[in-house]
Amino acid sequence: MNLYLYGAEGKWLMVDLGITFSDESTPGIDVIMPDIAFIEQAGRDLLGLVLTHAHEDHFGAVQYLWPRLRCPVYATPFTAALLRLKLQETDFAAEVKIVEVPLSGSFKTGPFDVELVTVTHSIPEPNALVIRTRHGAVVHSGDWKLDPEPVLGKAADSDRFREIGEAGVLALIGDSTNAMVSGSTGSESEVRAALEPLIAGCSQRVALACFASNVARLQSISEAAYACGRHCALVGRSLWRMHQAATETGYLKPPEPFVTEHDVGFLPRDKVVMVVTGSQGEPRAALTRIAQGEHANVTLEEGDTVLFSSRDIPGNEKAIGRVRNLLVSQGVRVITPDDAPGEGPIHVSGHPARDELVSMYQWLQPQTAIPVHGETQHLRAHAELARSCQVPQTLIPEDGALIRLAPGRPAIVDRVAHGRMALDGTRLIRVEDSETIRERHRMAFNGVAIVTVVLNRQGRVADAPQIAMMGVDEGEALADLEADLEDILRDAVGQLPTARRRDDETVRETARIAVRRAIRHRLGKKPMTQIHLVRQTGRGGGDQS
Template sequence: MRSATNGPAIKADASFSPADDSVYFLALGGAGEIGMNLNLYGHKGKWLMVDLGISFGDETMPGVEVIMPDHSFIKERRDDLVGIVLTHAHEDHLGAVQYLWPDLEVPVYCTPFTASFLRAKLHERGLQNRVPIVEIPLGGRFEVGPFQLEYVAVTHSIPEPNALAIRTDAGLIVHTGDWKLDPQPMIGTTADEKRLRELGDEGVLAMVCDSTNALVPGHSGSEAKVRETLMELLGRWDTRIAVTCFATNVARLESIAVAAKANDRHVALVGRSLWRINEAARSNGYLADIEPFLSEHDAGYLPRDKVVLICTGSQGEPRSALARIAGGDHPQVTLERDDVVVFSSREIPGNERAIGRMQNQLVNRGIRIVTAEEEYVHVSGHPAQEELVQMYQWVRPKVAVPVHGEQRHQLEHAKIAQSCQVPHGIVPGNGDVVRLGPGPVEVVTQVRSGRLAIDGKRIVSLDNGLMRARHRMVHNGAAVATLVLNGRGELVTAPQIAVMGLLDDQLEHDSLLDVVDAVREAVAALPKNARLDDALVRDATRIAVRRSLNASHGKKPVTEVHLVRI
């Protein structure tokens, strides 16, 4: 198996077009990382997009909550883009549609549950009447440009997850999306083994496959066992119980509701995203046997031993319901000493600190927490090693393309595919244009890829200097110096210095005066001609401010100079 990342340097070609009869694969997001999936298939001059997702910011990206793949390559070729096909309704597979669709303006194809979830998100952006959504039934076949497509049922932690069979004149490709093999998924069907085997018999050129749990031996486990554990846990205590899980895991919501009812408890949803998923699920026939959930307001009227709260915030998101409850500032829900919080979820890499901080808040208030480390309260929605082997035995592709994972996951996945006698394989990175066939399987060129972010009300590139400047301000503070000079280059009044995030103006006034003196001396030391040059005065002032604060505080703040001449 070849790693495109570690292979020979490939010359970038910004003008690349899949104009020949080969079929190409290009990830602009989701290869070498988990999240932000954006996959493109190129054939006969056209492109097909599979998924368009987001990821979330962390402490390394101050002020940023949502991150997306840089779609500029396909935006510049939108006349050749024939459509967007969504495999399922997780944020890392469709969350960017509401932000980036206006740059693409093509039909979106998805199954009914995914369509319901997407419409709710589009409504938030005022796009509900603009985006053409084509609903495809489960197992449905449809044609988009030169691509003949078929949804194939798989199992995942959300209703209606799908693999895609993509037929082209160059061969058949199976794009697995997110999946696992669960003999008892609780909601939805098991993976369609019969159809996957039939595709293998038909002859599969390439399988582009989920790598998330390629390092995990064995099997991912069954949702049925989680339900059994919840049945026992919710009967163990006579205090108020809160359970946090991924909002999109409808099977888990049902399991919590079933377990609560068995223990004479009612269930309330706390968090907007849970209500959004509840509405999408019920409108598509899911949760049909589950009593309507209570609101957080209604739950307050029940005895503490008669309620279970399902809360958003399993990843420690600062504005989530559970984070506010842990901090004691939720307007309607409180937890008291000896109450219990069950974390029916896994930690997404990068969220460990936020989760730990929230759990410590809960423990410090005398609230008991239960995690998957102690009880069987969560199973992954992604395939472990034995499941990957099984899939390769069914599909039997000629080429393995591991995606949806960091490179260590992809490389381990590639080893598994090789052990399953897959003849060829390649580990792509974002921006690698991979020819799948006919001809040698290889990276033929590289195109622009990167990351965008929602920063307030705008979309910005994370590859420019914005985040670097923000990091410098976070770690070193910021300063603004205002100078007023006359026509001879003389200071008319003392420099005005404002320092943010570094000095306490009241307690460190003397330090601020030292900066003022340093600036006055720096300007006075300039030759007369230099004092008449705005750029030279600004540079001297900036250096003086940074040197003074570095000497006194060991910090070099981001410094701006305002210069006024009268």
């Protein structure tokens, strides 16, 4: 996920506000985003949010965090169209001021003069930013690559980058994703050429998994399907959202209208190509539900083919592997970018490899290189490459780094408050100090024991305790423990002085420790243990506490 802040003369400009998705470290959480506590304090000194493009890791948090910022949002037409669709799910859509900036356009706010420069990526209208202040120009690359033959949009504006470099660049804050990949990443037009013969060689139903945001890939698939005499269907909500934004802005022009998932079943199996969500094994995505036999409208059978036209994002390997294994076990042929037949690729990256990075450094000739957007090994490889391109200085930042670019020699001068926020149901919680997430970890690994203890008016155990255990044990061991638990608790609570038996918190903690010890002794487990305490106040009823 991405969030960058540029400051000058007491004012701030935010670049991108993205999300990432949960993993096993945050159980019960779907979406994670930056903690914006630091910039929230700026109030009106935050002059705006500039979105470089419409990938979730760059703009996905706007719908959750904008009410805390309440600043104008600057975006090109496609990104603005997609943002408006996402904001429809909120109750503050009408309050968000979205300023549409034309491609290769510019705007000024406070001390910042911002120019957008066209690049290519795996989504329409990606932009590099030139942010100028009285101290000089900084180039923020955004996500980019050099595609000489893009299927949609224009190629990167190399002439403009050269002009910017000739005028002088203080620093390049640049994409490091493929800094360890030699050569160039390849063109989307190569994928278009490779898909047609691959689809033509399939005898039954074809499903093609890719990122929904890759509109150029949707265009390529629709053209390849049409050339093979097949109809192209979109299966997945996010694909149709992307279809709407790309159609409204004139980017997506399939040779014939896309088919809905409801109509797929009415077409002969050899007359359809389905574009499906779920290339990363997401549990609720279309391909996962199809593989599990749980999709309401679409099935795959023996002899069908699934093409993965995407890379495996690090961390998703297990989920992707589960889906692929499910498909193969059903007789479905699975083709990935690593084993695709033919000479052309079925996927190309949207990020610059080393030769492309070298070209950018030759054009811009920055005084300082600041690698971002990658893991530590990528950032270091990028910095080494920048030095080999004769860049005088490199800085490798960590999250929260406060970097002085000018005046004076660039340096990391401080760190600001930072962290991660998680969407937990309908509320936002801070990941790093969330007791809720810690409790879920304990429950997931150790199980839960809940015991109801009834005390009489004298503060002694009145009835046999009731115990419920989840994820701890089952069968005879639980029955044996229940049989002994009354004596264990009578002894533990009975040893408390009379005055302390009247204190609910003391009794709960004493009972909790006794129950945990008993479970550990008998079962070798240390579950999360809770005590539900009930006090009798008379013959006819009780008082729960």
